[in-house]
Amino acid sequence: MASSAVEKTAEELHKEIQELHRQQQEITERLRDPRGIRRGGTFPTVGTGGPRNRGVVRPAVDADEPPPPKRRVSSAIVKLEDGEIKAGVGVAQDAEDPLVGPCVAASRERNEQKTSRPGSVIGGFKREGNSRMRRVFINMMLPEPTPREPKLIQDASLVKRNKRMLGQLLGTLEKFHEEDEKLSSTDAYMHRSDLLRRAEEKAQEESEKLRLQERERIAEKQKRDLILRASVAAKAQEKKWELLFLSWSEHHKKLSNFLRTKAGPPIYYMSAKPLVDDPLLVEQHREQA
Template sequence: MGDTALEKTAEELRHEIDELRRQQREITERLRDPRGIRRGGLSGAGPRNQPRRGFLRPAERNDVEDEPPAKRRLSSAVVKETQVEGEDVSKVDDGNETHVSAGENGNSDLRDRKLEGHRRGSWSQRDAEHRGVKKGFEAMELPEPAPRQLPKNEDPKLVNRNRRMLGNLLGTLERFRKEDKQLSGTDAYARRSAALQKAEQKAREESERLRLQERETLTEKRRRDLTLRARVAAKAEQKELELLFLRWCEQKKKLGNFIR
């Protein structure tokens, strides 16, 4: 009965220690991110003790073992050509199939080598032609852009209309400038400028006050979190000591029973 009560107390202590550790982790997370920007973003649902893994792209298989084997030309596929080109085969072809097959195999291997050399030569020739064409394009110079020929205004009415519109525009701008100069000396303009300056100054002061208030709030919150984390850590350490004491008592009891 006493062992059951002791085990139950130890289990409760472990549960309390886990809860205190969880609270301590939450407080540490709040201290790292006081504004809650990280918590409001992409928060994973996985366990806290496992780091997040990035997306792993499948590696490109460039191994030679994964590539399919190269195709080889069968000797039977070139029997007819070897019979036409090979002189030894035509001479020995008197019913002796053994010599003919040997000649065909030799000529087929020779033809395979010739085809391979021909392919390499064609590829090198294509590369050379491609490089030559590329160099030709690079060496080709683009023609310099010719100056644009502006159309001549042969119609005097169009020229006079453009000049008249430009003069009206300049006159309007000058009139606005004079009006602004006249209004700048009036009391209404001065009052409006003073009101705008006061509004801007008030907005700056309000922004600075809010910034200082937020800074003070974050400082106070950080101080409270630090104090709370220290208390939680002390309480968790106390629970661990209690659990250790219970284990020591249990071990001492077992050892006493063994000695008796």
């Protein structure tokens, strides 16, 4: 019965120590984040890195069919001349260019070899050259694009109209500027400017006052939290000492039933038959032990 009571008391002490540690952790979190910015709601369905987007599903590549040949952008250029459409001008120009012509011919020949050559069979396994061979990219030297010349307006009436509209716009802006200067020199404008300046200064003073009050409130709260955390830590340490004393008492109570040698280190033993029949002497021996 006594052992069950001791175990229950030890369990209660463990619970009290855990509760004090939890309170101490909460106070530490408040001290780290006094404004409560980091203590926000968490989303259980979303991880720390955010939602994961699925990749683009690409169609499967058939190993039996060769890939389509590469197409150049210049081959799609169409030139209009006298109402007739002439296609393939870009290809002809590239072929005539001494810098680009050999590269285009080599690329076309390589594509034809890839499409005409079947997959090689090595060791009983079919292996496609396009899927596993190293791809070599050739940096082709393309001619620099010619700069575009600005379009000049040749119509005289349109030029006069644009100049007239620009003059009207500049005149309107100058008129507004003169009116603003006239209004700024009046007493009403000066009075209104003074009122606006005073209102801004008052708002700035109030904002600074609120900021100082917030800082003082946070400092006072941190001071109270520090004192509370110290008291909670002291209570937790006291509970730990109580638990340690309780375990030591239980252990010492168990050792009091044994006989101990006087020479050190002490050896605890128990005789098969009681040496003293008097219970008072036995109890006195236990107290001395």
